[in-house]
Each structure stands twice: as C-alpha cells, then as structure tokens.
Amino acid sequence: MKKYLIPFLLTVLGTASCSVDNYNEAYPVTFAHRGCWIENFIPENSVDGVTMAARYGYPTIECDVKFTLDSVLVLMHDGTINRTMRNASDYSPIEEKVKVKETDFNTLRNNYIFASDTISCRKCIPTFAEFMDACEREGIKPILHCDIYEGYIAASERLGSNWIAFTEDYELCKRVRALDSDVLILYSPKKHLYGLSAAQLIEKLDSIGGSCGISSMHYPLMRKTVCDSLRAAGYTTQSSIFPAPHEMEAISNGAEIILSDFCWFPMEGDKPTVSFDCTDSVSIERTWPREEFACMTINISCTGHYTLSVNGSDKVYDINNGGEEIRLGYRIYNTEPSVSVVPAEDSPGCSIDRFRLNIYRK
Numbered sequence: 438m439k440k441y442l443i444p445f446l447l448t449v450l451g452t453a454s455c456s457v458d459n460y461n462e463a464y465p466v467t468f469a470h471r472g473c474w475i476e477n478f479i480p481e482n483s484v485d486g487v488t489m490a491a492r493y494g495y496p497t498i499e500c501d502v503k504f505t506l507d508s509v510l511v512l513m514h515d516g517t518i519n520r521t522m523r524n525a526s527d528y529s530p531i532e533e534k535v536k537v538k539e540t541d542f543n544t545l546r547n548n549y550i551f552a553s554d555t556i557s558c559r560k561c562i563p564t565f566a567e568f569m570d571a572c573e574r575e576g577i578k579p580i581l582h583c584d585i586y587e588g589y590i591a592a593s594e595r596l597g598s599n600w601i602a603f604t605e606d607y608e609l610c611k612r613v614r615a616l617d618s619d620v621l622i623l624y625s626p627k628k629h630l631y632g633l634s635a636a637q638l639i640e641k642l643d644s645i646g647g648s649c650g651i652s653s654m655h656y657p658l659m660r661k662t663v664c665d666s667l668r669a670a671g672y673t674t675q676s677s678i679f680p681a682p683h684e685m686e687a688i689s690n691g692a693e694i695i696l697s698d699f700c701w702f703p704m705e706g707d708k709p710t711v712s713f714d715c716t717d718s719v720s721i722e723r724t725w726p727r728e729e730f731a732c733m734t735i736n737i738s739c740t741g742h743y744t745l746s747v748n749g750s751d752k753v754y755d756i757n758n759g760g761e762e763i764r765l766g767y768r769i770y771n772t773e774p775s776v777s778v779v780p781a782e783d784s785p786g787c788s789i790d791r792f793r794l795n796i797y798r799k
Contacts, residue, residue, distance in 0.1 A: 464702035464734075464764060465688055467695045468580055469498040470678055471514060474698070475770050480521060480551035482512040484563050484571045491575035492730060493768060493799050494704060498572075499603065499696055502565050502583040509542035510565035510588055518562070522549040528559070569595050580623070580696075589613050593620070603652060610645045623652040623675050623694075631655045635666035642672050652677050652696070656686070664691035681752035688764055699752075701732040702766040709734075709795035718789045724775040730799040731769040735776065738762040741787030746777040757781070760790060769796075 472486020473479065479489050482500055490498045501514040515521070518535045525548055537545070542564075550559040565588060572579045573596070580601040581592055586609060592600040598619040604610060605625045613622055622645055626633060631653075633641075638658075642649050650673030653659060664674045668691065675694035676687035684700055695702070710731075715721055737745065742757040747767065756763060774796055780787040 464766065465693055465695045466497075467495065467697060467700050467702050467766065468675075469493070469495040470696050470698045472498050472500065473768070477554045478558065478770070480553055480558060480560075482514055482521075482563070483551055483558070483560065484567060485558050485560070487568065487571035487575055487577060490577055493701060493732065494707065495577065495701075496704065497578045497580055497601065499580040499582055500565075500568055502581060502585060502588040503537040504585055504587075505537060505542040505545060506539055507541045508587075510585070510591060511537065511542070511545065512563050512565060512568055513537050518545065518549055521552060522562070523552050523559070524548065525550045525561070565591060566595070572596075584609060586612055589616060593617050607641065607645075610649070614645055614647055614649075618647055620648070622647070622649040623673075624649060625652040625654075625677065626658065628655075631657060633658075635663045638663065639667065639670045639672065642667075642670070650674055650693075652694075654678055656683065659687045659690055659692055661690040664693075668693070681747075682754040685754055685763055685765060689758075689761070699768050700766055701768040702734060702764075703732070703795075703797060707797055710798040711794075711796035713792075713794040715789065715792040718792070719787060720780065721776060721778040721789060721792055723794075724773055725796065727771065727773045728769050728796065728798065729771055731774070732797045732799060733767045733769055733774050734795045734797075735765040736762060736791075736793045737765075737778065738790045739778075739787065740790055742781040742784040743787060743789070744777075744779055744781050746775075748772055748775055755781070762791075 469490045471481035472483060473490035473493055473495060474481040474486050479485050500512050502510055503513045505511055516536055519531045524531055546561050550561055553559050578599055580603050581588055582603045584604055584606050589602060593616055598617055600620060602613045602620060602622045605627050610622050610624050638651055651658060651667060652675040654677045659674060659676050667674050673693045675696055676692040677696045679687050684695060711725060738760050739756050740760050745754040745756055776794060778789060
C-alpha cells in the first residue's frame with residue numbers, strides 16, 4: 438500500500454517554506470551529503486559532521502556504512518580510507534591501500550585519523566553506533582546509504598523507524614520494507630536502469646510498498662514528467678549530488694528532496710538576518726560582509742537571458758526560461774556572500790522582474 442510522501446515528509450522533517458510575502462512557495466527539503474562536511478575542516482562521514490549539520494539546521498544527513506574485516510559497522514564512503522584519512526602517528530599520507538573490508542576495526546581505530554586542517558577534528562573512524570548516538574543527541578534523522586542488511590537491522594533496533602534507507606539494491610529495498618513497514622526507502626536505480634519510464638519506476642516502487650521514492654544522480658530520472666508522475670502516484674523524488682548549476686533544474690522540475698554538499702533551504706521558523714529586494718532592474722551586483730557560518734537563499738525571475746554568479750565565480754547559472762521563478766539555496770562558511778545578475782551577451786531588452794536574497798546567520 439502506497440503512502441503519500443509529501444505529508445510524510447512535512448510531518449517528520451518540518452514544513453520547509455519561505456517566510457517572505459510573495460515568495461511563499463514551499464522549498465524542497467535539504468539533506469546534508471555525508472554529513473555537513475566542510476573542506477579542510479569538518480571531515481565527511483564524521484561525528485563532527487553531525488554536530489555541524491545541527492548548527493546549520495539540517496533535519497537529515499546522509500552517511501555511508503561499511504563492514505570492517507571483523508564485521509564492525511563503520512562510516513566511510515570509499516572502499517579505502519586513503520582519501521579521507523592520515524596516519525595517526527605523524528599525520529602523514531597513507532602510502533599503502535587500506536581497504537575497510539580487509540582491515541580489522543582496532544587497526545582502523547588506532548592507526549589512522551581523519552584529515553583536517555583543524556587538529557581537534559583529526560579523530561578516528563566512527564562506528565555506526567557512535568554516529569547514531571550523535572544523531573539522537575542532535576535530533577537529526579540519518580539517511581543510511583548502505584548495501585549491508587545488518588546496517589539496517591542496527592538502525593531499526595536502535596532508532597525504531599526514525600531513519601531513512603537509501604540503496605541501489607532493489608532486492609535489499611524489499612528486505613528493508615519487510616524489516617520496517619513505516620521507514621522511508623529511497624531506491625536509486627543502477628546505471629542500466631536509467632532508461633526506465635515513469636510508469637516502470639512506479640511499478641518498482643509499488644513492489645517495494647509503503648513510504649518510498651526514487652533517488653538519482655542521473656538527470657533524466659529527475660526530469661519534470663518523471664517528478665510529476667511519481668508525485669501523482671504518491672511517491673517522492675530525491676536529486677542526489679547535483680552540482681551547480683544543475684540543482685536549479687532539479688528544483689524546478691519538482692524534486693522534493695535535495696541531497697547536496699552545499700545546498701540549503703530554510704525550514705519553517707527560520708528568520709533571515711539580512712534581506713535584499715530588487716524589482717524592475719537590468720542588473721544586480723552586490724556583496725555583503727563576510728559570514729563565518731550562514732546560509733543564503735535566492736528567488737529570482739527574469740525577462741530575457743541572464744547569467745547569475747553566486748559567491749564570485751564559484752556557481753554560475755544560465756537563466757533563460759521566460760520569467761519562471763528560480764529558487765536557489767546555499768550553505769556559507771567563511772565567505773563574503775555575493776551575487777552578480779547580468780544580461781548575457783547580445784541579449785537586449787532584459788529585465789530582472791523580481792529578486793529576493795535572504796541570509797540566515799548560523
């Protein structure tokens with residue numbers, strides 16, 4: 438039996454909506470990818486990433502779970518620890534490949550630490566149990582990216598139904614549903630299934646049953662016709678790690694959940710500390726004082742062809758959609774927030790119909 442995901446998400450995660458008059462269309466819910474990591478500071482898949490996610494107000498964070506050689510569940514995205522960790526003895530790079538599944542837990546725990554420019558963040562690999570401890574402490578719902586059934590058993594025993602399953606393994610989705618009739622399951626079709634139609638995706642979700650939906654990094658699976666069809670059938674869509682500027686398309690197409698390294702949208706009750714409005718203008722170029730921890734949302738509709746640059750040249754968008762409102766959101770760390778909205782070359786008669794920027798200090 439299908440369950441309608443929009444009410445489910447609003448109940449569990451809180452209503453995500455813009456608090457500004459004339460900009461009251463609901464935002465998608467944002468999940469922090471591999472925890473709320475910050476390059477050279479907060480490591481991915483770390484307990485510190487849970488704490489930082491709470492600071493930014495994320496309702497849910499994704500984690501990756503692996504088995505060690507002696508069957509301890511730990512957090513790590515890659516099959517090896519080399520990219521994200523260093524030798525504990527002298528903080529040197531790890532020369533030999535250290536595979537999680539071929540290394541016992543005590544060796545991983547005692548010999549290696551996370552790479553970070555901040556010494557206090559150079560901690561050992563966390564167990565899944567420690568990660569769940571942190572999520573409970575911070576009031577955050579974990580989304581478990583895991584192909585290990587035992588990981589879901591551990592989540593169910595510890596958290597009841599207060600977690601989310603996320604896997605490419607279709608048969609595992611059905612096993613998780615048998616384990617828990619209420620937990621949200623996000624199925625991510627593998628590459629050879631990217632050509633599935635909306636009807637075929639719905640058929641697969643019907644077989645899983647309960648609260649479930651599609652998650653994908655593949656743009657065609659997040660196209661508007663698919664998002665609309667899944668929503669009409671009572672299912673949800675999650676765009677996974679869409680880089681700028683492509684997350685704009687996923688949001689416009691109707692993705693209800695954004696899993697991202699940088700995206701952020703306010704939940705109900707969030708109030709901006711800085712607001713900027715502009716209407717009937719040809720261009721906008723503004724910079725605000727540096728923010729150590731903050732978030733920013735942009736709502737914009739334009740006539741004509743525009744280029745939008747956010748925080749310097751880091752994220753650049755091409756806007757040429759006939760005046761449809763675009764919604765964007767960002768997590769900010771130690772940055773001077775800035776926007777540049779200028780007509781594209783050889784594009785006369787352009788106008789910014791309305792523009793609203795909000796900064797939320799964290």
